[in-house]
Amino acid sequence: MTSRMDVKKLVLTSNYAAAYAAKLARAEIISAYPITPQTTVVEKLAEFIERGELKAKMIRVESEHSAMAACIGASATGARVFTATSSHGLLYMYEMLWWAAGARLPIVMGVVTRAIAPPWNIWTEHADILSPRDSGWLIFFAESAQEVLDMILQAYKVAENEQVLLPVMVGWDAFISSHTAEPVDVPSQEIVDEFLPPRKSAAFLLDVKDPVSHGNLVFPDFYMEFRYLMQRGMESARDIIRKVDEEFGKIFGRRYGGLIEKYRCDDAEYALITLGGSSGDAREAVDKLRENGVKIGLCRIRVIRPFPVQDVVECLSNKEGVIVVERDISMGLCGVLATEIASVLFMNGIQPKFASFIAGLGGREVSVEDFLKMLDFSLKEFQRGNKRVGPHWYGVKEEVIP
């Protein structure tokens, strides 16, 4: 006998977990162009459709620009839409990303984060998913295959909320997550249907019986109001993300803490900040330091847009020092996360000691040992009275730099 609470335990990569999530969300239109390391997401979905397990239309296209354009068209008719991409694919659809957000379409997209060429590199880095951070897409980031599945289901619920009506991208790391298999609880279709009923909301609908066109010219006297409405959608999303996480927890028994995940943070004097797949190693490093009596915790950023302002302020306001380790660099400044966290702290009058590291670009490993070295270095600098440490390029091979 099967019950709605039945859970199948499957061994899945994050890419397969994403495909299962899109299937459980009953995505009706899928349009994507293959790119390493995203390919297996769409392969799996094609397989589901072929076997008749998913009633969806797969629109094949010649580029990511067209993939997003097809998603925009489909979403504008009221369909639930899914796509996935990575790196250059995301950059190629960059223009369309802004159209999707401005048209207030609740598209959900998986982004398997990968470095950008040249030099060609297929391994993880967060430069791709951080690039469209001003576009009006909500940006989520998962750590494990289970979280990828759960986050995509939550993403639809958030995106389709009438107070939000903005697209969401859900990120996970190339290979570390995308091709690494883990046990995943796959919920039953019945219970997902209860959590996520068919899409109802829309800012407008394309309907041949009542034709409208979107993407119209708006003169300076009203353009600003439309951007203001997008920002208002973003601001409302913060609370809705927390509520959806709570509701998800009640139904599925898993909660992630909303926009950030705090680990041993409450009594901590220092906080390490990370994003994505290497957070597991960061957690272990925190445990090791705790064993040695260092009061440190981890704050993992789960939502980059809308930025978790209140959560970060609450988490960091009583900290002696903050250490940001990130897999990205905003060329000509420093890491994106460090910039954003520093600005949020500054604007709220909080000035802890602050260290910033660029690490693991182009998929270079960031291990527990590496985290321990960065933390150790920062704590020593803090004790020496240095309030600002870095930004440091951790592990860069000085001997090969001309």
Add this chain to the structure above:
Amino acid sequence: MSFKVPLTPISRPAKASVGKTGLWRFLKPVIELKKCKKCGLCWMYCPDIAVTFDEMGFPHINYDFCKGCGICANECPTGAIKMVREGL
């Protein structure tokens, strides 16, 4: 203001949804009907559907919507259409 903007700008099908595009014109097509052979090419090429015919079959230009692109003048095989500066 009682008018409220929607979440995203949409428009419904209407005659020239951005208004009277004739205001954009600085050159104006003028048809010399004596030279006109009623071939209809000006009507066919006009991108703004701004050419209409009278009961005699002669073309006339709707200056509310003619943007003054000059395509009709360029296509007219008899040179019946001249582009003249607005206001002259």
